[in-house]
Amino acid sequence: MSVDFSGFELLFDCSVSRYSSVAMEGWTNKDFEQSSVDVTNTDETSDAVKERSRDQRLAFPGDPKCVICGRYGEYICDETDDDVCSLECKRTLLSRISNSSRGGHPSSKKLSTIDECYYVKDGNDKTGSQSLPCDQSEVLRMRLGIHVKGNSVPAPILSFSSCHLPQKLLENIESSGYEMPTPVQMQAIPAALTGKSLLVSADTGSGKTASFLVPVITYCANNGLQNSSNGRKPRAIVLEPTRELCIQVEEQAKMLGRGLPFKTALVVGGDPMAGQLYRIQEGVELIVGTPGRLIDLLTKHDIELDDIMIFVLDEVDCMLQRGFRDQVMQIFRALSQPQLLMYSATISPEVEKMAGTMVKDVTVVSVSKPSTSNKAVKHIAIWVETKQKKQKLFDVLMSKQHFKPPAVVYVGSRLGADMLANAIAVKTGMKALSMHGEKSMKERREIMQLFFMGECPVIVATGILGRGVDLLGVRQVIVFDMPNSIKEYVHQVGRASKLGEEGTAVVFVNEENKNVLPDLVKLLRASGAAVPRELVSSQYTRSFASAGKGQKKRKHSY
Numbered sequence: 001m002s003v004d005f006s007g008f009e010l011l012f013d014c015s016v017s018r019y020s021s022v023a024m025e026g027w028t029n030k031d032f033e034q035s036s037v038d039v040t041n042t043d044e045t046s047d048a049v050k051e052r053s054r055d056q057r058l059a060f061p062g063d064p065k066c067v068i069c070g071r072y073g074e075y076i077c078d079e080t081d082d083d084v085c086s087l088e089c090k091r092t093l094l095s096r097i098s099n100s101s102r103g104g105h106p107s108s109k110k111l112s113t114i115d116e117c118y119y120v121k122d123g124n125d126k127t128g129s130q131s132l133p134c135d136q137s138e139v140l141r142m143r144l145g146i147h148v149k150g151n152s153v154p155a156p157i158l159s160f161s162s163c164h165l166p167q168k169l170l171e172n173i174e175s176s177g178y179e180m181p182t183p184v185q186m187q188a189i190p191a192a193l194t195g196k197s198l199l200v201s202a203d204t205g206s207g208k209t210a211s212f213l214v215p216v217i218t219y220c221a222n223n224g225l226q227n228s229s230n231g232r233k234p235r236a237i238v239l240e241p242t243r244e245l246c247i248q249v250e251e252q253a254k255m256l257g258r259g260l261p262f263k264t265a266l267v268v269g270g271d272p273m274a275g276q277l278y279r280i281q282e283g284v285e286l287i288v289g290t291p292g293r294l295i296d297l298l299t300k301h302d303i304e305l306d307d308i309m310i311f312v313l314d315e316v317d318c319m320l321q322r323g324f325r326d327q328v329m330q331i332f333r334a335l336s337q338p339q340l341l342m343y344s345a346t347i348s349p350e351v352e353k354m355a356g357t358m359v360k361d362v363t364v365v366s367v368s369k370p371s372t373s374n375k376a377v378k379h380i381a382i383w384v385e386t387k388q389k390k391q392k393l394f395d396v397l398m399s400k401q402h403f404k405p406p407a408v409v410y411v412g413s414r415l416g417a418d419m420l421a422n423a424i425a426v427k428t429g430m431k432a433l434s435m436h437g438e439k440s441m442k443e444r445r446e447i448m449q450l451f452f453m454g455e456c457p458v459i460v461a462t463g464i465l466g467r468g469v470d471l472l473g474v475r476q477v478i479v480f481d482m483p484n485s486i487k488e489y490v491h492q493v494g495r496a497s498k499l500g501e502e503g504t505a506v507v508f509v510n511e512e513n514k515n516v517l518p519d520l521v522k523l524l525r526a527s528g529a530a531v532p533r534e535l536v537s538s539q540y541t542r543s544f545a546s547a548g549k550g551q552k553k554r555k556h557s558y
């Protein structure tokens, strides 16, 4: 799902203007409420209130939209202040609200006509946040596609200032240009502030990083210097799968924590360990690192972890996979039952199960459907045989119509990245650099700088840049080598869009990608993309489909 700000518009849209226009047409809110005129006239200039949704025209860009059906929100429901297109949708809206609060009469739950009254001024819960009444929370969650599971999940917030964050943090949020929380932030921030463990899934580029950093910084700022007589000790750890992601997250943490008693240490391979150790010994609140280097540091040096109260596993599905899992668990066991915050754009039921074994009483938050692709990304799947892939790539890169620099080309191996970057430079004359795990930290930093400064329009990267990294300005990715799992593909194409901005993903596929073809077909169909003919008729997509059916039958017969 793209980050959907339509909910914000609905909430903050100035109801007065359309109220007036309705009034000018001879209708008042009251008239609207009481009208039972059956009007089938679709003429917008008609005075009659439209009875049915289908009588209303579609919304033009910028028009208010009906909160129920999305058509032109010509009216404002006087009970809730929401935009509706017709009496039919008004009734649906009121009955939903009524159902969500178990049958009470809608008028008993009348919402305020002033936006800020969505906050209950005197109803602070234990997070200190000004909470929405239950039925309003449900409406808001429904509108923003937020789903929650767990006990006493706090209401979503509508502004950063509504949950008592340190003043300096609020200022930093504002100077970062974050005017409003994104949907995942609306729900995950107040939930994390309760101290409970969370498992959060939301689209790539939807603002998950700040949704764990804000509670981490709040906790550290409120508790960091209490033990100053014993020296500053780390209060929180954030684990990331790659150095790039660690660098990015630490930078964001520094930016948000500026001016607060909040220091950070970056613990990644490739940089000298001595400097990292010195920084921690000097006193930091947050450690951001990769599991391998952190374990290295912890086993060789005496670092006190007693005060770690928050443990963040970003990209949790990757962190709990073989390869990282043992290291992650080793670190987790060294801590004394911290709050566990787990995030990813792709969370499977297995990951949810594993998370449940690590901590009890996990609150699950998901925004949009987990493990689906960011809806703002347009997928263009091209069936191309392996031998022709290079030429096809050059064709894309040399096409004014199809190449949208800066772009990232994903490949499956380090050697492949080096060779392809050279080939692009030779064939197209464009500067192209490769990026993979064999590059030193210094090289990686330089490459990213050149890319961000616009001096290199193409980066050829392995999966190292596939997850989490915010590739500023990138709106196109080309998946040259399809990864072995659809989850990695979802993360890679997610680099082409952030916060719902549109991006394009070009993906080359052929029979060699047989393991992932059935999932890819599903994903392409779900996102409305064209599925190449060869892909539909591929024996692999067909045989996988029938294999699935066979398994189902077996289960039934046992």
Ligand SMILES: Nc1ncnc2c1ncn2[C@@H]1O[C@H](COP(=O)(O)OP(=O)(O)OP(=O)(O)O)[C@@H](O)[C@H]1O
Binding pocket: 177, 178, 179, 180, 181, 182, 185, 202, 203, 204, 205, 206, 207, 208, 209, 210, 344, 345, 467, 468, 469, 470, 494, 498, 499
């Ligand atoms: N409330 C906000 N308002 C405006 N911009 C925001 C807000 N929150 C985050 N951003 C920006 O949105 C971009 C994407 O955020 P972020 O990197 O946290 O996404 P993500 O959900 O972690 O994505 P991924 O799954 O790819 O790691 C970043 O540039 C970040 O600075």
